[in-house]
Amino acid sequence: xxxxxxxxxxxxxxxxxxxxxxxxxxxxxxxxxxxxxxxxxxxxxxxxxxxxxxxxxxxxxxxxxxxxxxxxxxxxxxxxxxxxxxxxxxxxxxxxxxxxxxxxxxxxxxxxxxxxxxxxxxxxxxxxxxxxxxxxxxxxxxxxxxxxxxxxxxxxxxxxxxxxxxxxxxxxxxxxxxxxxxxxxxxxxxxxxxxxxxxxxxxxxxxxxxxxxxxxxxxxxxxxxxxxxxxxxxxxxxxxxxxxxxxxxxxxxxxxxxxxxxxxxxxxxxxxxx
Numbered sequence: 239x240x241x242x243x244x245x246x247x248x249x250x251x252x253x254x255x256x257x258x259x260x261x262x263x264x265x266x267x268x269x270x271x272x273x274x275x276x277x278x279x280x281x282x283x284x285x286x287x288x289x290x291x292x293x294x295x296x297x298x299x300x301x302x303x304x305x306x307x308x309x310x311x312x313x314x315x316x317x318x319x320x321x322x323x324x325x326x327x328x329x330x331x332x333x334x335x336x337x338x339x340x341x342x343x344x345x346x347x348x349x350x351x352x353x354x355x356x357x358x359x360x361x362x363x364x365x366x367x368x369x370x371x372x373x374x375x376x377x378x379x380x381x382x383x384x385x386x387x388x389x390x391x392x393x394x395x396x397x398x399x400x401x402x403x404x405x406x407x408x409x410x411x412x413x414x415x416x417x418x419x420x421x422x423x424x425x426x427x428x429x430x431x432x433x434x435x436x437x438x439x440x441x442x443x444x445x446x447x448x449x450x451x452x453x454x455x456x457x458x459x460x461x462x463x464x465x466x467x468x469x470x471x472x473x474x475x476x477x478x479x480x481x482x483x484x485x486x487x488x489x490x491x492x493x494x495x496x497x498x499x500x501x502x503x504x505x506x507x508x509x510x511x512x
Contacts, residue, residue, distance in 0.1 A: 242437060246430030246459070247487075250423050253463055254483045257470030269475050271355075273363040273371040273410035280472060288468040300418055300465050304338045307425040310451075310458045311432050317448040322435035330493040334428055337489045342417050348380045351415050360412025364405040366397075371410075378407040416474045416482030422466045423486025428493070429459050 261267035266289070270276050282289040290296075299306060311331055315323060341350045348356075362379035363371045374392055378385060385405035387393065436444065436452055444452070470479050 242430045242433055243427065246426050249463055250426045250466060251483075253466045254419060254423070254470050254479060257467045258476050258479050261471050262476055266471055267473060267475065270473055271360070271410055271412065271414040271475065271478070273365070273408075276408065276410055277365040282472065286472070289472040293468075295461075295465055295468065299461060300422070300469070303418070303421040303425055303462070303465075304335070306458060307429060307462075308335065310429060310455045314432060314436065314448070314451040314455050317445060317451045318436060319439065319443075319445075319448075322438075324435075326496065327432060327435070330428070330431070333493050334424060334489060337424070337492075338421065341420065341485070341489075348376075351417055351420075352380065352409055355409045355412040355414050358413035360409050360414070362407050363410045364407040366405070367400055367403055374407050376409075379409045383407065413481070414474070414478050415485060416469065416478045418469045419466065419474070419479050419482030420486045420489075422462045422469065423483050424489050426459060426462045426466070427487070427490040429455050429462075431490075431493070 258267075266282060268275055268280050280286075280289040280291070287293055288295070308331065315327060315331075339345075339349075343349050345353070356376065361373050362376045364374050364378070364385050365371055372392075374385065377383070385392070385407055387397070387399040387403065433452065433455055436448065441449075474482070
């Protein structure tokens with residue numbers, strides 16, 4: 239049987255690169271790093287459902303990609319046969335969970351992806367009711383604080399906000415590595431890798447509940463591939479999507495190092511004994 243990891247790698251690579259190429263050829267992507275554009279609806283949102291940030295796939299699935307991936311993995315791991323319920327599989331999940339936290343949530347302060355934006359020339363912006371943007375201290379973005387007119391020291395004396403106005407500062411400009419493509423790529427490769435222990439056993443030997451678990455993993459894999467296509471086609475600049483993809487592949491690759499070392503050691507021992 240072909241290595242499902244290779245199949246997943248070919249699939250996600252093809253989807254991301256073809257959809258990104260499509261976005262360039264037909265001009266369908268929006269530069270989400272541009273503070274003048276990022277708060278506006280996608281130009282294609284009226285005609286293409288998947289070009290809206292409020293589409294159900296983005297709201298309920300992509301934003302919680304690692305949570306869904308973790309749930310699918312744990313369901314599969316817990317229902318698999320005892321001989322495949324190994325510590326090494328759990329360590330891979332722990333490693334990638336740590337990567338998710340470090341890159342997207344926290345790394346002794348701001349997440350690494352946020353730091354990358356600032357290091358590449360980004361800043362913290364808030365969109366004003368007039369449509370203009372204003373830079374504010376980085377802490378507002380790091381803490382995901384909401385800005386109100388009460389922050390009088392930030393606004394000019396002539397600033398008048400509509401009743402109830404609140405601004406949500408966001409990091410813009412700089413190089414905004416696509417966190418969605420990073421997580422989707424990592425999730426696809428991880429789930430495919432975690433299917434391998436089950437696929438080594440005949441389907442008829444699987445407990446009924448494990449069959450449901452495997453089906454859930456496969457369904458999620460298909461969902462993530464489709465999500466990779468929509469994200470690559472409509473959001474982020476091409477380079478931001480490619481760097482997100484590379485980061486996802488590299489992070490998954492880290493979890494494969496112990497297996498490669500073990501395989502090389504076994505191969506060397508066989509050669510030595512022969």
